[in-house]
Amino acid sequence: MLRLSKMADYGTQVMTYMARDQAVHSASEVSAGLGIAVPTVSKILKMLVRKNLVASVMGAKGGYMLARHPAEISVAEIIDAMDGPISITECSGTTTCERESTCSTRSNWQGINHIIQDALEKVNLAGMTQPKPQVVDTSALRTRGI
Amino acid sequence: MLRLSKMADYGTQVMTYMARDQAVHSASEVSAGLGIAVPTVSKILKMLVRKNLVASVMGAKGGYMLARHPAEISVAEIIDAMDGPISITECSGTTTCERESTCSTRSNWQGINHIIQDALEKVNLAGMTQPKPQVVDTSALRTRGI
DNA sequence: CAATATAGGACTAGTTTAGTCCAAGTTAGT
DNA sequence: ACTAACTTGGACTAAACTAGTCCTATATTG
Numbered sequence A, B: 001m002l003r004l005s006k007m008a009d010y011g012t013q014v015m016t017y018m019a020r021d022q023a024v025h026s027a028s029e030v031s032a033g034l035g036i037a038v039p040t041v042s043k044i045l046k047m048l049v050r051k052n053l054v055a056s057v058m059g060a061k062g063g064y065m066l067a068r069h070p071a072e073i074s075v076a077e078i079i080d081a082m083d084g085p086i087s088i089t090e091c092s093g094t095t096t097c098e099r100e101s102t103c104s105t106r107s108n109w110q111g112i113n114h115i116i117q118d119a120l121e122k123v124n125l126a127g128m129t130q131p132k133p134q135v136v137d138t139s140a141l142r143t144r145g146i
Numbered sequence C: 001c002a003a004t005a006t007a008g009g010a011c012t013a014g015t016t017t018a019g020t021c022c023a024a025g026t027t028a029g030t
Numbered sequence D: 001a002c003t004a005a006c007t008t009g010g011a012c013t014a015a016a017c018t019a020g021t022c023c024t025a026t027a028t029t030g
Helices: A006-018 A027-034 A038-050 A075-083 A106-122 A139-143 B006-018 B027-034 B038-050 B075-083 B106-121 B139-143
Strands: A054-057 A063-066 B054-057 B063-066
Touching: A006 A027, A006 A038, A006 A063, A006 A075, A027 A038, A027 A063, A038 A054, A038 A063, A038 A075, A075 A106, A106 B106, B006 B027, B006 B038, B006 B063, B006 B075, B027 B038, B027 B063, B038 B054, B038 B063, B038 B075, B075 B106
Parallel strands: none
Antiparallel strands: A054 A063, B054 B063
């Protein structure tokens, strides 16, 4: 299975939860709202802060809030913050694969990666808060070779 | 990182290797050709046989060959054979998530999954053997909401 | 019948991941 | 000034998963 880590999954849940208003939410509040253990939520929020997706307010009455408008935060960014670069294969980056010469698949993987990256960038938090999904037109993928 | 398992990666390598001709290849030959250990290649080929992507010929002079034409085998099928269903989140399937009512993100994930699935289905083995990738038109994704 | 393959499954070692916990720093309110 | 509520950073552990190995049985060729 082409899978997303649980952390990235939680990350989007936490972000979606906070996207509903612009208030400051404490870790314990988010934990209660989502049914995820406090330490775990806390850890996730810390990671999101480090990537500037979430702003923190320290001290009593402190907490976390989205750093930007929900419409300006993509799912791709969240996944990237939690799991690192979105890429389906390891050889897609700068790392040189020892059998690169024989590996004709590399550039194809990069094309696939690009599609996925693009798809995830187009989905933003504002869209995630809506129950109904946007209809996706995949016909263009079909007409082109990929 | 949204990642593909190493097994799925190996799987596509093995399939791409065999796609170059219609000959029967033994596990040891594929192993030598790709630089992957024999038992591992053997295991991968067995999995591919089970999913009818590869046909096996038993006995001396036996080996494996593609069950269909390279153009009729998609990367999606290979990944599915190695890793199971392509799906980015666990809640995308039939399993009912206990907090489904509060989870408005579900349908959106399904949309994303669909895009990825579709993208991978459009890439076939024949394309993978070519060094240059097909140009991908992602503009349609941009015009639609996702 | 001997040599060469695949078939199937059990098994192990290693890595990754999820999750917990603790000590320190920061702010609000009294 | 003090205390309570909260974040920060990092260390740590337990569990799950993955990759990879190995063994025995079966089939085919010559």
